[in-house]
């Protein structure tokens with residue numbers, strides 16, 4: 105399945121980079137920088153990630169690559185300007201962080217990611233986070249925040265901002281293009297739903313999804329993207 109005149113929306117973790125034990129160790133597939141550079145010369149390309157835009161720079165050395173960070177909370181280009189899109193105050197939540205053994209806090213400024221990957225007992229850490237979530241329900245409501253579960257992570261971020269909304273905003277800038285969205289996580293489902301009937305969507309890996317197609321792993325993602333680098337037959 106290949107789109108004519110595509111605009112690419114690519115998730116990072118689990119899509120361009122295999123999942124790693126810690127966020128800072130999630131290096132892209134060795135082919136990813138070359139393929140992305142070549143794609144960018146031919147078509148519009150955006151990375152749509154839950155990470156901070158700046159957080160991608162040490163991993164993906166592609167100056168000028170457009171990135172939507174924080175599931176739509178900020179937008180910019182790698183090694184260039186980045187602008188926040190929504191106001192957020194996480195101060196009161198920072199004062200109520202959970203004390204769950206093995207849970208690591210990634211403070212992105214506009215969102216908190218509570219990671220339990222690698223905890224000695226991941227299930228216990230997840231259950232502890234659930235209990236904490238119940239305890240801070242009222243505070244989240246008052247701050248206009250919501251919890252977004254991802255791969256062994258629970259993210260607290262402003263309500264109503266998601267990759268679906270982000271991708272529709274970006275697509276508005278490319279009205280004559282066909283969106284191709286590839287992602288692996290539950291957080292990508294909002295984009296799959298938003299793009300229903302408008303382009304091509306691919307879920308990476310197993311699990312229920314609203315995407316139309318499936319790619320087995322990061323290796324298959326790169327192989328698929330490379331099909332857009334071959335000359336088309338006349």
Ligand SMILES: O=P(O)(O)OC[C@H]1O[C@H](O[C@H]2O[C@H](CO)[C@@H](O)[C@H](O)[C@H]2O)[C@H](O)[C@@H](O)[C@@H]1O
Nearest residue numbers: 116117123124125126127130153154221255257
């Ligand atoms: O939207 P994405 O590009 O998929 O980013 C989602 C989150 O990715 C990172 O966490 C995930 O990947 C880590 C590295 O592989 C892994 O250790 C962790 O368990 C995953 O949840 C990142 O740290 C988060 O900020 C992103 O929101």
